[in-house]
Amino acid sequence: DGGITQSPKYLFRKEGQNVTLSCEQNLNHDAMYWYRQDPGQGLRLIYYSQIVNDFQKGDIAEGYSVSREKKESFPLTVTSAQKNPTAFYLCASTNARQGTGELFFGEGSRLTVL
């Protein structure tokens, strides 16, 4: 079945450690996004990529890094520079050329810093 797969679903990390969240899609979508969700805060944009080997910062990119080496993959690294990384992270993709703006979301990764 086509869709977006995020892993791991749950992740625990000690302070000072980097962690990488995986996001893979088989929808043949060009554009991919990473959002962070905290209680009562809605979704805040971390990074997005509209094409392979290119990506742009969103509103809260500090302390995060991404890569887009393949169309199907858009991993997010939460670095030790991120001061409050405990959150629910959502990856999404869309067919940018179709233009409907419909984002397809993964099931999310919940990161807890101990």
Added chain:
Amino acid sequence: EDQVTQSPEALRLQEGESSSLNCSYTVSGLRGLFWYRQDPGKGPEFLFTLYSAGEEKEKERLKATLTKKESFLHITAPKPEDSATYLCAVQAVGEGKIIFGKGTRLHILP
């Protein structure tokens, strides 16, 4: 700067009691306004895209409308299974970024 504001933050309704959720937006040029539904612990699920003022879209008990400054999501005779967080998002012309509001938590009491 593009901005999306949703109200109310939370809404409790009796089953069958119709109401509306509001999404006010500020964007340089609207490419699209989107409504999503999110259940706890899950990724959001797409509901509608609206492109221009005056446009309306319907799906079961939900109807979305759009003006130049805001959108409404009307819920008619809701059922308990309509309980969820409803998110509004916008995308500006020429932009790849899609910006979300904080959402409205809807609870329908049986």
